[in-house]
Amino acid sequence: MPYPERLNQYVETEKQRHFPKDFMIGWENYETWEDASVGQSGPAQRVFKITAEDIVSYNRACGETDPLMVDADYAAKHSPTGELLQHPIFVTAIAFYSLGEQGIGTWIRTPGARNPHQHIEIFEPFRYGEDITTTVTTHDKFTQRGKPYIYMKLDFHNGQGVLKARWLCSLILPPSRADVARFANA
Amino acid sequence: MQAPTFSSIQTGHEFEPMTQSYAQAAIDRYALGSLDMNPVHTNIEWAARAQVFGLPETVGHGMMTMSTMTSVVTRAWGAVNRNGGRVRYVDSKFTKPVKVGELVTATAKVKRKHHHGSGKNWVLIAVEARDSQGDLVGLSDVGYQLPD
DSSP states (O other): OOOOGGGGGGOOSHHHHHSOOOTTTTGGGBOOTTTOOTTOEEEOSOOEEOOHHHHHHHHHHTTOOOHHHHOHHHHHHHOTTSSOOOOGGGHHHHHHHHHOSSBTTGGGGOTTOBOOEEEEEESSOOOTTOEEEEEEEEEEEEEETTEEEEEEEEEEEOTTOOEEEEEEEEEEOOOSHHHHHHHHTO | OOOOOTTTOOTTOBOOOEEEEEOHHHHHHHHHHHTOOOHHHHOHHHHHHHOTTSOSSOBOOHHHHHHHHHHHHHHHHOSBOTTSOEEEEEEEEEOSOOBTTEEEEEEEEEEEEEOOOTTTOEEEEEEEEEOTTOOEEEEEEEEEEOOO
């Protein structure tokens, strides 16, 4: 079941052009709830270089029209940062791009997952040209009312080691690879 | 766009409500913007078969709802403001999936003032999001730092 081609009309950034967009390819390699080990930590697969087009694309996807958020030239003259203002939930794009398809936290791509709760802290705005590295730590996993919850902590640092944002990301997952397979093969 | 000062803002202050479309085209755009390409949001045929939420259709991203619940604040006060205001954190819970084609309306009001000292004071803003049936789809706390 291929990635729907109609989505190509909305591709507008370099990252979107090259990002592996079909989450059904390689699901066998995603970390599962059963695989995950609390305390395990490591770097995400990719580094995210901040560009104006990434910010504009996320902001537009949220329905924003304020020129401070969607017009880089206007923002350069009028924004309090001298750059486009990012929607506070922009870290979502950094996380999905960076986590990739293998390793800790790839359960974020799992077909059949459900989203119960998210917590995002922003310490300072991302700046154009920054190379953002994401550190992933499996924070918690538990069952509640028979449902398997998992939490990871994502720390986003720039090249100088400054912590820019933190996301405590959770999902309710199909617990085993066999359970994921039932959704992947639906 | 100007955030108020901490001393001038009162608990109970209400923000202008905002309504966001969750038409498939809007969900598709969000999928590309966020790079969350989970098929439950974008693959209409698969979503009908898999019925992840017991629904034979796609649903909006939880992160899209979180973004809507944040925008109701930032459209009034800015994500970052020239006078020093800024969003510190957003904490969101999702209570019902947003079905494709829905309209989601977010409302927000200042719930608490946190007196942490000059340059560190912030307010907690309670946000609710409801679908076109009036059902609650999400709840958020937005922490917003304000100038003195």
